[in-house]
Amino acid sequence: MEERVNGCMERSMSGKPLALDSREMKAFVTYISFLSQGIPVGATVQGAGMVQSKMPNRRADTVAGGKVYEAKCAVCHGADGQGLRAGKVGDAQGYTFPPLWGNDTFNNGAGMNRLIMATRFIKHNMPLGASHEAPQLSDDEAYDVAAFMLSKPRPTKANLEVDFPARWNKPVDSAFPPYLLGATPDQHRFGPYPPLVEKQKQMVEQLKAGAAAERANAAAKSAR
Ligand code: HEC
Structure with a gap:
């Protein structure tokens, strides 16, 4: 649990890990245990994770996305993406509207830096007021913005690159190495994703077939 919290500190918050015995870390872990009171281990909790949505089978269009941004996001997050501070620089009051790029936002190792993840978050939560039941953007608009x-x-x-040393289980939208065979960094970053998902599925099948053949081989040897 502490490691998971520190993952958020170092990625989503682009900050430093907390000491395991710090007051703040104890507070996080205690609060999470409090939230999970009465919920069986392994249960599916409503509201957890991201609602699925369809990724268009094309490279995302950042120019079209810029137009969506200007029309539907800039009013809060700023035309320059720097958000709106609650107080002054250095007073630790945080933001009323968080910045979406620049020095004070999530880093490239955050879940939000993955296009499929960000598309799903934005589709179901943004502009502020949108919800799972009542999204305001189309799948195309969310993908491009x-x-x-x-x-x-x-x-x-x-x-x-040490996050996912193996290719078969690495999310197709994490845009750092190792890349799937024959796929470019740009495709991992901006799609299209359905061909990558297909490539990865074939890879898993080949690995399974290879492992089964090895087992059969070993069994035949020991029978001899
Ligand atoms: C009415 C104001 C408002 C508008 C308009 C708005 N947002 Fe937000 N956005 C927020 C607030 C407030 C948060 C912080 C939510 C929270 O912490 O729960 C947020 C959070 C986010 C985050 C998460 C940032 C992070 O660091 O994790 C992203 C991404 C985001 N918005 C993207 C968008 C996009 C893209 C649009 C346009 C389609 C948009 N927002 C429109 C107010 C707005």
Whole structure:
């Protein structure tokens, strides 16, 4: 649990890990245990995770996304993406509207830096007031505006390539190495995703077939 919280500190918050015995870490862990009171381990909780939505089978269009941004997001997050501070720089009061790019936002190792993830979050939560039941953007608009946001500069996290050393279980929209065979960094970053999902499925099948053949081989050997 502490590791998971520190994952958010180092990625979503683009900050430093908390000491495991710090007051803040104890508070986070205690609050999470409090929230899960009475819920069986492994149960599916309503509101957890991201609602599925369909990814258009094309590369995302950041120019079209910029137009959506200007029309539906800039009023709160700013034309320059820097959001609106609650107080002054350095007073730790945070933001009324968070920045979406630049130095003070999530880094490239955050879940939000993945296009499928960001598309689903935006589709079901933005502009503020949108909900799972009543989204305000089409699948295309959410996909393009998310790509526009992710095309902008943000802090970088070191050593991302060790996050998913194997290709078969690495999310197709994480835009750092290792890449799927024959896929470009750009396709991992901006789609189209359905061909990557298909490629990964074939890879898993090949790995399974290989493992089954190995088992059969070993069984035949020991029978001899
Ligand atoms: C009426 C104001 C408003 C508008 C318009 C709005 N947002 Fe937001 N947005 C917010 C607020 C407030 C939050 C913080 C929500 C929270 O912390 O629960 C937020 C959070 C976000 C986040 C999460 C940021 C992070 O660091 O995790 C993203 C991404 C985002 N908005 C994208 C968009 C996009 C894209 C649009 C346009 C389609 C949009 N927003 C329109 C107010 C707005």
